[in-house]
Amino acid sequence: MTDPLFIGVDGGATRTRARLRDARGNMLGEGSAGASNARLKEPAFAEVLKACREAAAEAGLDEADLGRVHAGLGLAGTQQAWDRDFILAQPHPFASVVVDTDAYAAYLGACGDRDGAILIVGTGFAGLAVVNGERINVSGWGADIADEGSGMMIGRNAIRRSLWALEGMAPMTPLAEEVLARFDNQAQNAVEWASQATPGDYGTFSPAVFAHAENRDALAVPILEEAARDVTRAVARLLEVGAPKVAMIGGVFPEILPWLAPPYRAVCVEPESDAADGAILMAKQAFTRQERE
Secondary structure, eight states, rough: OOOOOOEEEEEOOOOEEEEEEEETTOEEEEEEOOOOOOGGOOHHHHHHHHHHHHHHTTTTGGGGGGGGGGEEEEETTTSHHHHHHHTTTTTSSSEEEEEHHHHHHHHHHHHSSSSSSEEESSSSSEEEEEEEEEEEEEEEEOOOTOOTTSSHHHHEEEEEEEHHHHSSSOOOOOOOHHHHTTTTTTTHHHHHHHHHHHHHHHTTTTHHHHHHTTOOOOTHHHHHHHHHHHHHHHHHHHHHHOOEEEEEESSSHHHHHSSSOOHHHEEEEEOOOHHHHHHHHHHHHHHHHHHHH
């Protein structure tokens, strides 16, 4: 009998990563693709498949070999059952597929199956604690109504406050000048851009905010102070429900960490592993349950 293989996918609002391991845990290949937030529907799943096929190709496998691969998909935008059901209904070449949130995959990677918590501060924002087997979510409701403290929100606030400066309601600072230059100093250009912008597009402005805040830019500093308050509120809640530490996930977290008060910085730790390995654990657990049935 051919041994099973396991692939884990970490899919977010900016990029998708896939990692393929054998049953003994040996890494066979990795792949990457674009955004795979489940709310993007078919295009999201196409990126998942692209990343998985790239990982398989790196491992020297062809399409037929995917039939012995058990896939764990940790995807943003799957808080709701209907979004998970949509992904599970998509045609795929795998032996089995299990879907959960990117936050849960990140938790498994960071903490295994022990009590713990993660907070994702990247393009998006989501926290999850698992204590005594119970999941406690903190935010993670998407860019429309949440994602406070995220790269998306930092970037959007940079645009908003720069428009204030253009209209004379805030100081015209170097950050405002840089942001407005991307729209040729025309508010209507920003409005037109925003009508098509993704969370990842907004997130491209966040590095400028951090850079200008180092020089005490009068627009950049309040944006990061607000983001730090949002992160602190989430960390405090995760500790309140019983998590001993909070694992830091996402590219924005290391940048916002110095803006947190020392007691909250002290409980933020590096994850043991990442969401791709957490998604592999999801696939293995589902495979084990299937074998027992």
